[in-house]
Every structure is written in C-alpha cells, then in structure tokens.
Amino acid sequence: MADDASPLPLRALTLRQLQFFSVLVQEGQFGRAAKRLSITQPALSNAIKQMEKLLGAELLTRSTHRLELTPVGAEVLARTDFLVNTVEVALRDIESTVQRGRAYVRIGVIPSASDSVAAAVSAYLGETGRALELSWRDAPSTTLLAEVRSGQLDMAVTAITEPPGGLSSVELLRDPLVLVVRRDHPLAAAREVNWEAIGGERLVLFESGSMPALGNPARAQFAQGAEPYRVSYSETLYALVRGGLALGLMPRLYTGSLRDPDLVVLPLSKPRIERRVALVYLPGPMRNVVAQELIAFLRWRLPRLGGKAKNAPGANAR
Numbered sequence: 001m002a003d004d005a006s007p008l009p010l011r012a013l014t015l016r017q018l019q020f021f022s023v024l025v026q027e028g029q030f031g032r033a034a035k036r037l038s039i040t041q042p043a044l045s046n047a048i049k050q051m052e053k054l055l056g057a058e059l060l061t062r063s064t065h066r067l068e069l070t071p072v073g074a075e076v077l078a079r080t081d082f083l084v085n086t087v088e089v090a091l092r093d094i095e096s097t098v099q100r101g102r103a104y105v106r107i108g109v110i111p112s113a114s115d116s117v118a119a120a121v122s123a124y125l126g127e128t129g130r131a132l133e134l135s136w137r138d139a140p141s142t143t144l145l146a147e148v149r150s151g152q153l154d155m156a157v158t159a160i161t162e163p164p165g166g167l168s169s170v171e172l173l174r175d176p177l178v179l180v181v182r183r184d185h186p187l188a189a190a191r192e193v194n195w196e197a198i199g200g201e202r203l204v205l206f207e208s209g210s211m212p213a214l215g216n217p218a219r220a221q222f223a224q225g226a227e228p229y230r231v232s233y234s235e236t237l238y239a240l241v242r243g244g245l246a247l248g249l250m251p252r253l254y255t256g257s258l259r260d261p262d263l264v265v266l267p268l269s270k271p272r273i274e275r276r277v278a279l280v281y282l283p284g285p286m287r288n289v290v291a292q293e294l295i296a297f298l299r300w301r302l303p304r305l306g307g308k309a310k311n312a313p314g315a316n317a318r
Helices: 015-027 028-039 043-056 071-100 111-128 141-147 209-220 234-242 289-308
Strands: 061-062 066-069 103-109 130-136 157-162 170-181 203-206 230-233 247-251 263-269 274-281
Touching: 015 028, 015 043, 015 066, 015 071, 043 209, 043 289, 066 071, 071 230, 103 111, 103 141, 103 289, 111 130, 111 157, 111 289, 141 157, 141 274, 157 170, 157 289, 170 234, 170 289, 203 234, 230 234, 234 247, 274 289
Parallel strands: 103 130, 103 157, 203 230, 203 247
Antiparallel strands: 061 066, 157 274, 170 247, 170 263, 170 274
8 A cells, every 4th residue: 555645746846836826827927927926037937847847737838928727727726826825824814813812814795794794793702702803805706705715715605596616605594686666666566576577677687796697597587678787886776776767686685774765675576586695614624713613603693683684885786
C-alpha cells in the first residue's frame, strides 16, 4: 500500500505561486500582474511555468494580446482562489484576535433579508457578549453563493430555488411573489390575484437574483401581456407602478418597508410561487469557533424573525 505521506510533486507548490496565478488570471496580462505583485515579469512567468511543471498540465494558453485558461486551469483556479482567500482571511482573523481580542466573521445577505439578519446578529452579540469584527456583503444570490464557495464569505443568507451544490443549506422561510398595483387600479380591491387575471397587463420585475427563475416560468404559462420591464432597483419598480406604466412583481420581503398610500400589495395565487430563503455555508470545519457559533444561532433565530424582514426603498433588488 502506498504511503499517504510520501511526497508528491504538487506538494512543492507554494502559497506564493498560487497567489501569482490568481492575480495573473485577474489581470489577464503578465505585465500588469507583475506590476501589481511588485515582481519582474520574467519572475512571474517562471513561477507559472514551475506550477505547470509540478502539476503536469498546462494552465494557460498564451497569445500576444491575452491569456486564456485551459479547462484544467479553470479547475485549478477555483481551488487556488479558495486557498488564497482562506489564507488571507485566516491571517486577518489571527491579526484581529491577537491585536484586538475579537474574531473576524464575514456575512453575506440579500438586501431583502438584511433587516432580519442584522437583528439576529445584534441579538447574538447581546446574548453572548462576544466582541466581533464583522464584514457585511450585500449582493444578489448568485454572487453570494459563489463567494461562499470560494471562501470569501463564512456564511450567507440568500434566495435559492434548489439546493446549492457543494454547500450546506438550512431553509429559513418561504417568500412568495406578490403583485404591487396602484390604488386606483381595478385589481386593487381584490383580496388576492391569480396569474390569469394579470395576463393582459405589463409587468415590471427585477432583472437578476432569484426573479428570473421564479417569475419567468409563471409569466410564460399565464401572462400574455407585453414583454415586462426589467429593473435593478426597488425604487425604480415602484416608480413605474406609481406612474401607471406597469404592475410590479416582486418577492414579499421587499414590500415590508413600503409606505406609499398610492400603492397596494396583493398576494398572488394559482399558483402560489415562492422562493426559499436559506442560510448557506461550506460544509466541514469552520475557520473559527465564533463563526460556527453564529451559524448555529442564525439557524435558530432567523426563522423567528423572517416575517419582519424588509428592504429599504431604493436598495438593490435581488
């Protein structure tokens, strides 16, 4: 049986080489990458060649004007970025713990759930007396999932339509789609609206995040109106509805802070379409004990706060 501890060529790879490779791909050109790394271009080129020799595979195809990842290079890059991000944040965590006596935790959140997450983290700090250095990241769900996978975030509260591959996830709540209409619209008097009733209406919805996966299939099945407007901000969505140009289609969490007497929020039924809001994180050992504690606390606390989550007007809609 082979000795698992026997040296392998790839174990000669250094963190510095991995950092060089990551920066080179980001910059897309040896000259810019060398300048950013404060090394010479030949030194960078030699480091990449040494990486390829140790791995036994070509990572990049080189041309006069640009670099392109090979299929193997793309796979190596994903793992390289994870290692580099993990080391960098671990060093920051050590610095924060040693110099300031507090752990460093990075949290991602979709804007519509930010109120709930902030309230839960505040409760955790109050109940445990922990001193934390917190990093907050608000972004669309797809971005947050990618950053958890790459090690840039310790955890994220995000919207999902299916279990995210490679991540642990805990469903916190279901967030249904609702319709936002002007108070003088004929539908405003209804207690709820079905999809067939809005078939001839023009809709406005968010162009990214979970909305394309949620709204597009239902609209294709039931709605026959003009092509919807697609926007990035809740403030723009409300403005189009307020101006009578469209009916707003959005997750209910976004309407929690809506205080406009001219607009009415209506439940949508037949079918009721929901997104799942989940807490996601990498499986396996956590980078620090506090991050692990906070995940456990959020798993318990967030479902109890879900109904209070809301989005500030004008925040990025995801």
